[in-house]
Amino acid sequence: MGETSWYKTREEIEVKSPSRVDGIDSKQESFQRWSYSTFLQELGQRLNNPQRSIATSIVLCQRFFTLQSLAKNDPKTISIICMFIAGKVEGSPRPVDDVIAKGYRVLHGKEPTTEVCARLKGAVLTGEKFVLSTLRFDLEIEHPYEPALDWVRRSVKVEMDAKRLFQAAWNFLNDGLRSSLCLQFRPSQIAAAAIYLGSRMTNVKIPCDGEKDWWLEFHVTKRQLCEICNQTLEIYQQDFLIPVKHEAKSKFGDGGLLRPEQGR
């Protein structure tokens, strides 16, 4: 099967997305991306899914919305479908009923009624084929965790340092899933940036052997490295993280669904 690349430039993502065509602005799409990624992280943890499977669900969901509009597809349903698919893809399947019930609980803070469950289940099972097909059945998703871990293990000799560095990089990788980085850069490139940020944070020095720049083996240029770092840091500065409860309510019309980060 011929593979078409899923990678896009930031401009393509921000200017030409299907949601843009339907009049949803870039900021709102970023907010939605941030919301469904955070939701999937939480849902995945409640389902006791391995992080790999959680990350896969987020990448699938992000890829879906590069081809389909937020105006025509409810991101909550799509993200639940992506979690359901990711479980199967990564060999840690969860029953559809579980995914739905836990998803509903995370979203609404209460148990779904039997009726709601049945309706959601119908939507998830119906939508599954639609999502799989939209994603062209490209289900082999690579992640930056392996290359990051592999490099830290090989390069940082002091065990304590390696542990701290990897932990910090790991957190950047997880948080980075809320940006559109996975649509722009390859996993190994993202891994390099997470290691760099992690080393800055933990003050663990990145070992250099002579002339060769350490990041070269991640197939990333210095410029790309900077770009990934900047975009990662942007996640922590999104203005929708500032309490905008009132505005948000009217803006997304979903009332209780939105609660921005408190105290930011």
Place this chain on the structure above:
Amino acid sequence: MAVADAGKLNIEEHPPLWGSRSVDCFEKLEQIGEGTYGQVYMAKDIKTGEIVALKKIRMDNEKEGFPITAIREIKILKKLHHENVVELKEIVTSPGRDTDDQGKPDNNKYKGGIYMVFEYMDHDLTGLADRPGLRFTIPQIKCYMRQLLTGLHYCHAHQILHRDIKGSNLLIDNEGQLKLADFGLARMYSQDHSGNLTNRVITLWYRPPELLLGATKYGPAIDMWSVGCIFAELLYAKPILPGKNENEQLSKIFELCGSPDENNWPGVTKMPWFNNFKPSRPLKRRVREFFGQYQVFDRHALELLDKMLVLDPSQRITAKDALDAEYFWTDPLPCDPKSLPTYEASHEFQTKKKRQEQRQREEAAKRQKLQHPHQQHSRLPPLQHGGQSHAAAPHWPAHPTNNAPPQVPAGPSHHYYGKPRGPPGPNRYPPSGNQSRGYNQSRGGYSSSGSYHQQGRGAPYAGGGPRGPSGGAYGVGPPNYTQGGQHGGSGRGQNPMGGSRNQQYGWQQ
């Protein structure tokens, strides 16, 4: 425009907006088989005229949506590109919304089908071998074996275990090309065999002793056992280890390969079910002795077979080493695939009539067999050396010497991609089903197999096997789903910048 309301999906826009082509791009010519999870059609690409095989992914009875087996197969097939591995060309969807009782489209019943599009292949090895009157030549067998090993080596090099190597999963086209097919049970493995995998794979007759003894850590050697069985079967002209259940299967293996002990298989006594199946008396290995009686097994064939049918998986020959075996480099050399005779493609629908006639002939033959009880099987032994029939093996009926190319009556041989629903002839497959349930219950944990269902397999998987992803297969957490790994664990929540755990997200209430 606002973000879509809860539950809204844009499924009205059909392919190509879906990202894949519609099945309407193909003209279905005829049904040519019944796959593991759906029918298989021969079809023509309307635009290019290319003939393909369409395998429909069966979705009914799938309480858990799209089958995980299909997801696995698609993932694996997309990774493999080799001339001896069947090529998945694309996946197409069929538009088609189910309607409710009033004829209105029912949003919750989108049953549009999904099809895998494969390159078209004319035959499978079992089907070909079972053709009445057909006999392979030694160069032909070497040619098929070499292609099988080449394809398998490629899979193993890509960390993929096939886990269901058998004749009906080896497709052959009229160019003499052999390709591995049906990756529905295949999976990735790690180099160190660290994962816990299910031992309930591989059709019984081709299942290696380590799986029958309960191993859950295993590697490519399991496929090589199956290859050994097929190799011997091609020369011996019938399946060599046709066990009716696991117990009998192991007995047959031990009778042929000797009984396992700490000398020939270090660690075997610690295998989970070793004590259940320990042979009561030590048995001698007689692979060479047994097959050596037959002339088609020359010195090099025996040597190679002896290295394949090794009890201890760690001592079994690898696909790569097998390709270097003398057997493939001595006379008669493997022939060029292109030089092989072509056989008339025979699909069920085309040959229904011919098959009926054939059946009548077989009935007649059976009646004759009663008078000649030594004629046990319908397959003919291979021709020696490219068409010259030497003295046949002792128990074989003497065939008239036949220097002509194999006669090819259009026989009902064809099982395409998927498995035949039932045995095409008496004793071709052992009785299917779950007769071994009692045995499986000794496995603990995994044995809540009541909810597995067999999906149209000819030969038995123990307890229905991992084929059925619905129902119990999820909750139980079958041992083949390795979880977690190095990334899980403690660190997930801690975040130096107030990450995952502490951050709220937009939609949470």
